[in-house]
Amino acid sequence: MNLFSSRTPLIIFLILLLFFKNPPLISSQNTNFDFPSFSSLRNISLLGDSFLRHGVISLTKQLNVPSSSSGTVIYNHPIEFSNQDSTHIASFSTCFTFSINNVNPVSFGDGLAFFITPDDRILGSPGGYLGLVNSTLLTKNKFVAVEFDTRLDSHFNDPNENHIGLDIDSLNSIKTADVISIGIDLKSGNLITAWIDYESVEKSLKVFLSYSGTKPFDPLLAVDVDLSEYLREFKYVGFSASTEGSTEIHLLENWSFSTFGVKSSRPRFPPYNVSDNSVVRKPPIPVSGSGNKHKRLGWGLGIAGPALFCVFLGLFGYISVKKWKGMRMDKSIKADLLTGPRQFSYKELKAATKGFHDSRIVGHGAFGTVYKAFFMSLGTMSAVKRSKHSHEGKTEFLAELSIIACLRHKNLVPLQGWCAEKGELLLVYEFMPNGSVDNVLYQESDQGLALKWPHRYNIAVGLASVLTYLHQECEQQVIHRDIKTSNIMLDANFNARLGDFGLARLMDHDKSPVSTLTAGTMGYLAPEYLQYGKATEKSDVFSYGVVILELACGRRPIDKETEGQRMVNLVDWVWDLHSEGRLAEAVDRRLNGVFNVEEAKLLLLLGLSCANPDSAERPSMRKVFQILNGEAEPVLVPKTKPTLSFSNHMALNVGDIVSDSEGSQTPDHMFEIKVV
Known part of the structure; x- marks a missing residue:
């Protein structure tokens, strides 16, 4: 019995140790990827003017006339060069094959660069900025880059028009090397293979160049540099290039990248094979009196044991109840899902x-x-x-x-x-790398508009396609109820992706959906939906009409006049121009006339027909999709916009209904809406 009492605390301690195990070590992994060719855009993003064709990435425009261009390609996934718990920085090595050519031999500049950056959206200006930095904000972008420069730019202390250099947060290179010295011409149009190696222990970066696929023994550029400050935690890798009034073409044929020596983010326990010299030896405990000490220890553990056991039971009970509640909630959620991700x-x-x-x-x-x-x-x-x-x-x-x-x-x-x-x-x-249409449409930079006309028209077509699917091709019809530019996302190629279904409702086809509460965003709400709270496919069509007017005009649904404080409704403003025969003036002036006139006219008229106050006159989304693809004739839009009136003879205009607020309230009184 006494033996059992003396062992009880030991058993409890063992149970506690088994229950509260040490968490597993988190080990970081080295990164390795290889693109023998670029057969698809999987795992990479193209920004600016870059594009993919026949397995090769062109970083700048391919034109027969001089132009200014800037483009970037970025590996989508962040690279871990270090972690918060370690001062160690990984080494890296990259190899790629590129060519730089000129359609017009007298036209040249500006070159390309391999970069490492904390920003997955880095895109600089055309010209001597190599697509790395903004011309108006030279210190905004952070990067470590190796430039392959084909233009002598005195602003950045370039040695000549055929050199490579190491750049850190600036295009003033830390060190450069003349490429002609090894018999290579960057602008020859020939395939050139480059190797860039960084050794973190030696704090050395080396760059090798060759016309063949064999790595030279001696580097063209060798720099003693400590990059540990610039390679903390996660970074992105990629390439950029630029031209300025030239026809220089920058092609990337293949690319591989590897990191070495990424260490675990937690220190490991000391090894067990400790040398004898490091162990402190204590003198042996005398035998005399040891029995009394054991007895006192037994009494102490006998008293502490039950207390520890109660603590253990309390913790076990708390954790069990918490897990049970979590499982109950999970089951409640899962019960509502037939299938799921x-x-x-x-x-x-x-x-x-x-x-x-x-x-x-x-x-x-x-x-x-x-x-x-x-x-x-x-x-x-x-x-x-x-x-x-x-x-x-x-x-x-x-x-x-x-x-x-x-x-x-x-x-x-x-x-x-x-x-x-x-x-x-x-x-x-x-993740949608280009964000929402709302952010991109109204964003301006030193390079001009981020959302050019072909992207805008493609967004209108893509949105029409997915709404046709939701309204007419699903087993159960889906009414979105909150279509707006901030809920339309853009992938790496600026394709529209509709999201935010928090307000959507499923319903069987041919059944009238009724909502007791008006939901959505003011400026995009159809008059009848705002009045009655009934969401139908035609209320989605109205919202779509407002969106494509936004795309064509570059104006928000409700905006202030250029001069004055009066709020202007976009639908009313475009319809007024249409009635005066000045519809073309509604097109976004920021496009500077660079757009397809017929497509712009089609979008404006289609937007008005979708935003018709009379829901019965609005086309279906299938019809809209067919019109945009040239498979159906455009809908005729009346010169004068139909107005709304109520049975109590109160005149109501869409501009009176729609405000710039983000919320909405259900009206206290319900009126019959008539179109006159």
Whole structure:
């Protein structure tokens, strides 16, 4: 009995040790990728004027006349060169084959560069800026780059028009090397293979060049440089190039990249084979009196044992109840889903968003806040939508999840997974590198508009295609109810991807959907939906009409006059120009006349027909899609815009209904709407 009492605390300690195990070590991984050719855009993003053709990436425009151009290609996944718990920086090596050619021999400049940067959207100005820096903000972009320069630019202290150099946060190279010295001409049009090696221990960067695929023994450029300050944590790698009034063409044929020596982000336990000299030996305990000491130790452990056992039971009970509640909530969520994407753990999403840090916020939607997430174990980047309220948001969460999970269309934002833990609801989407149409459409830079006319027209076509699918091709019709430019995302190639289904509702075809509460965003709401709260496919058509007018005009649905404080409704403004025969004046002036006139006229008239106050006169989305593809005749739009009136003879204009506020309220009185 005494023997048992003396061993009880030991047993409890063993149980506690087994229960609270040490967490596994997190080991970082080296990065390796190889593109023998570029058969697709998988894992890479093209920015600016860069494009893919026949397995080769062109970083600048291919024109027979001089032009200014700038383009970038970036590997989509961030590279881990170090981690927060280690001062060690990984070494890296990259090899690529490129060519620089001129359609016009007397036209030259400016070259290309390999870069490492913390920004996955880096795109600089044309000209001598190599597509790396902005001409007006020379210190904005951060990078480590090796330039292959084909123009002598005195502003950056270039030695000649045929050199390579190491650049850090500036185009003033730390060190340069003359390429002609080894018999290579960067502008020859011949294929040139480059190797760039960085040894973190030796703090040395070397660049090798050759017309053949054999790496030379001696480097062309060798620089003693410590890059540890610039390669902390995650970085992106890629290439950029630029021209300025020239026909220089920059082609990338293949590319491989590797990192070496990425260390574990947690220190390992000391090894067991410790040498005898390092062990401190204690003198042996005398035998006399040892029995009394053992007895006192037994009494102490006998008293402490039950206390520790109670603590253990309390902790075990707390953890069990918490897990039971979590399982119950998960079962509740899963019961509402017939099929669904992957279920993420809260721990995964928290780690991928750096604890939902403010620096990872990329937007806000009806459902909640959207964060950029890096999943290092998967090597992917995603967007995580985090609900504002756990209980209030559950209905919207389930609506979005149950709808998106069963939809498949190239113009939808793909849903990758979900999570319902810690009292929170989260959705994981594929990350859209170009953000929303709203952000890009109204964004201007020193290079001009980011959203050129071909992109705008393509967005209108893509959006029409996916709405046709939702309205008429799904087993159950889907009414989105919140179509607006901020809910239309853009992938790497500026293709439209419709998202944010938090307000969508499923319904059987041929049944009238009724909502007791008007939802959506002011400026995009159809008059009859705003009045009655009935969401139909025709209310989605109205919102689509407003969106394509935005694309064509570059103006928000409700905007201030150029002079004065009066608010102007976009639909009314375009219709007024149409009635005066000045429809062409509605096209976005920021395009500087660079657009297809027929396409612009088609979009404007189609936008007006979709935004017709009379829902019966609006075309279906299938009809809209056919018109945009030239498969159907355009809808005739009356010169004078139909107006709305009510049974109590109160005149009502769409401009009176729509305001610039973000919320809406259900009217206290219901009126019959008539079109006169």
